[in-house]
Amino acid sequence: MKVVALKDIIGTEQEVKADNWTSRRLLLKKDGMGYSVHDTIIKAGTETHIWYQNHLESVYCIEGEGEVVTLKDNKVWPIKKDEIYALDQHDEHLLRAKTDMRMVCVFNPPITGAETHDENGVYPVVEDE
Numbered sequence: 060m061k062v063v064a065l066k067d068i069i070g071t072e073q074e075v076k077a078d079n080w081t082s083r084r085l086l087l088k089k090d091g092m093g094y095s096v097h098d099t100i101i102k103a104g105t106e107t108h109i110w111y112q113n114h115l116e117s118v119y120c121i122e123g124e125g126e127v128v129t130l131k132d133n134k135v136w137p138i139k140k141d142e143i144y145a146l147d148q149h150d151e152h153l154l155r156a157k158t159d160m161r162m163v164c165v166f167n168p169p170i171t172g173a174e175t176h177d178e179n180g181v182y183p184v185v186e187d188e
């Protein structure tokens with residue numbers, strides 16, 4: 060087994076910064092678990108367009124509050140601490156953070172670590188080298 064400490068991820072290439080969020084990628088494809096696990100901070104007051112066409116993602120909010128809007132039906136899903144949302148339909152959505160939100164994100168298939176959102180809010184599938 061292994062133990063990964065957040066403090067050892069911060070400042071490395073496994074800490075990825077985008078305009079609206081910073082993601083500390085704790086476990087990645089290389090760790091061989093079949094999923095990746097990220098500790099992500101979404102910045103207060105931001106709205107992020109996300110559409111993971113190639114991945115399923117579960118997002119557990121452990122601090123803060125905001126909302127998700129699913130774009131196929133314009134439904135607003137309030138999200139606060141101690142709630143998890145599951146994008147089980149590859150749902151195209153907006154993530155709005157009212158406060159800073161700390162999210163534990165699990166991706167299937169795992170991301171490799173280098174991905175950031177493209178202009179459509181999508182991560183590519185990264186094939187093995």
Ligand code: 9YT
Binds near residue numbers: 080082083097109154
């Ligand atoms: C909640 C969410 O999906 N935020 C975007 C960043 C993502 N969690 C990542 O790349 O770690």
